[in-house]
Amino acid sequence: MxxxxxxxxxxxxxxxxxxxxxxxxxxxxxxxxxxxxxxxPPPKNLGIRCFPPNMQCGESVTIEGQTYTISAxxxxxxxRKGKYEASEQRLDxxxxxxxxxxxxxxxxxxxx
Numbered sequence: 532m533x534x535x536x537x538x539x540x541x542x543x544x545x546x547x548x549x550x551x552x553x554x555x556x557x558x559x560x561x562x563x564x565x566x567x568x569x570x571x572p573p574p575k576n577l578g579i580r581c582f583p584p585n586m587q588c589g590e591s592v593t594i595e596g597q598t599y600t601i602s603a604x605x606x607x608x609x610x611r612k613g614k615y616e617a618s619e620q621r622l623d624x625x626x627x628x629x630x631x632x633x634x635x636x637x638x639x640x641x642x643x
Contacts (some may be wrong), residue, residue, distance in 0.1 A: 566621045567594065570602060571629055585620060598623035600631075 563584045567577040577594055586592075590601045603623040608615040625633065 557636075563620055566619060567599075568596070568621065568623050569599065569625065570623045571583060571625055577624070580622075592622070592624065594624075598627045600627045602630065 557609040564579050565582050565586065567580050569575040569577055571594055580592075580594060582592065587600060588603060592599050592601065595641050600619075601622055602625050603621075605621040606622070607619040607621070608618060609618040
């Protein structure tokens, strides 16, 4: 009896929350959930948001009225039963002003 309750508790803990993304009018394909992190120190978790699957560095996104620029896109995979499965998609973002400032400072550094 103890084994059955332990097994049921394990199944509840190992379940991954499912996030469904609504289709956008402009985008005909299915949106994908991304974990969004603002990387300006200290890093801030902006939650899980739905975006098209082809997000790239340098694109602008608006989250809760604030405009951010994508600094990095990360796709993580896990090996399960001999196959790699997508486990996480993550966007590292900076506020647009900070992103432009970083580009300017990097350009100054290269010129010196």
